[in-house]
Amino acid sequence: MSTPNPSILVGVLSGVGANLLWGLAFLMPVLLPDSDSVALALGRYLVYGLVSVGIALATRGAGMRGLDRGVWLTAALFAFAGHLGYYFFLVQGITHTGAPITTVIIGTLPVTVAVTGNLVRREFPFSRLLLPLGFIVVGLVLVNLVEVDWDTALGDRSGLNWVIGIGSALVALALWTSYAVANASFLRRHPEISPTGWSTLMGVCTLGLSLLALPVAALSGGVRVGSGDALLPLVAGSVVLGVLVSWVGTVLWNRSSGLVPISIAGQLVVIQVVAGLVYVFAWDGRVPPLPELAGIALIIGGVLLAIQRTRRTAPPKEGSLVDEAELTS
Template identity: 40%
Template sequence: MFLGLLFALTAGLMWGLVFVAPVMLPGYAPALLTVGRYLAFGLIAVPLGLALDRRALRELRPADWVEAAKLSLVGNFLYYLCLSAAIQRAGAPLPTMIIGTLPVVIAVCANHRNRVRDGQLPWLRLAPSLALIAAGLAFVNRDELQVLQAQAGDLRRYAEGAMLAIAAVACWTWYPIRNADWLRAHTDRSPRAWATAQGLVTLPMALLGAVLLAIVQVALPGALVPAGYAFPLGERPLAYVGLMAAIGLCSSWLGTLCWNEASQRLPTSLTGQLIVFETLAALAYAFMWHQRLPPPATVAGIALLVAGVSWALRIRPERPPAHAGH
């Protein structure tokens, strides 16, 4: 339990870096950051696989590689495509609020779905934890909520953005549950090798995405990349390449590795709640980048998130009766 908590915390610290990348590179479109991140992930996975996990990767069956490709496609590309499209349609506040429900949604789905394998966290004891996390997310996203309430935009675009954000939530609810299924079914396999495998199958997808992005840029200038952008590396090529390499190594490979380690040790209903570490890390990095202290509402939200996670860690799963699994 303690090691799983530490791995989940480290994964959150790594994933939080992704949220400050757009702030550090404001002139780069989400499509460029997405392709750059996963292209770096794939390129980094090649030497890592050869140096560290060659034997373990050879032991993976074709079905395992297919599963890794599904996880990468849904959890990486489809998730971020839906999220970025939702932001384009409805602006940032609405998708941010919907994506913020992920820790609660994953915990509820996993607690029901995996109750036979992992044991079930008693709903009455789990409810306060989920309520604290939900309240904390509401406080953390208070500014976004106020902007959302003040905006009076096209209702159709808002509805489309909401549906796309819900699709993004569905993608990243499916990913950690399905990823944990494979890891719990293959406890003899290396979580590090599984992270590397996902990076390797990400590489051809990222290359295809880069080619499509180039085609769209030629055919429809300004559609996905800002007009006047110096395609493909932009006005700050060293900063772009360096940051994508850092995120590809830390957020994609190391973050996935740590998440895999946590998923192999903890009930999925608990790891779902531990995604709040990503939110906390992203907030900390953003405030450090802007060199300012968080407002009182955000501090209150952080306290509620920490309290919710602390409450969840005290709950022990209960095994259902044998007949409940049939």
């Protein structure tokens, strides 16, 4: 049995920090109820891309020079899977089946990332993850029973809408799960690329994808920017989301992914849900009901138990790593 690795603590704290920032994405629509969600998302990714380009220019491409075409292609794939593509299918799910059902499907991300990551890397026996994952699943069920408006969720929708919506939500779930697992493997295979440099590189690719998506969204009528008093909050929200949630959050997540077993990093994803709920509760000045508090406690307890059960596990052999190209398989 190996001795505990102090870098695990740094990785866990980085993962927690990333998810605390990602939780702001839950709060922003509450703070800006009059802002169009698609416009806010595109603004977020445009800001993320522009900040990344600015950093690349200011540092003269430090950490990015000499990278081959395969690395750039991987960054573009991850920019799609973890950012724009994920969000596109998420919106399609919400549009066709409503936010409640889509939220329940996407809420399983901590479990899908943890299980997929351990299947790919075989970091420890699944028996060590069963109880923590059980806590998280029960906690998510309790939270969703309270938070989800099931009358809206089960409203009148055509069969085609259900198929498209649920299919889109599942695609979004698969994209982010694949991104999380493949990104962790990529960073371990390329220690010469720093978490900051990798976030910046993905941001540059995200800018390119955003510029391609912008005219499509505008011509389809799917984005409403507004003007006057409505424009300033949209810009401010886009800056917060682009700089803190996307760029800084991605830096912290990359650092965590390079240090923490992906099955643990996957379970840390649930913290963004808890953080988002706490932010909204604080803003609304309300206390969640007891079942939801119990669910949150189970979620946090499951993550802590998973860390405790796996902290002495030796790192897997390099040969067990998934290739980043598997993202597209």
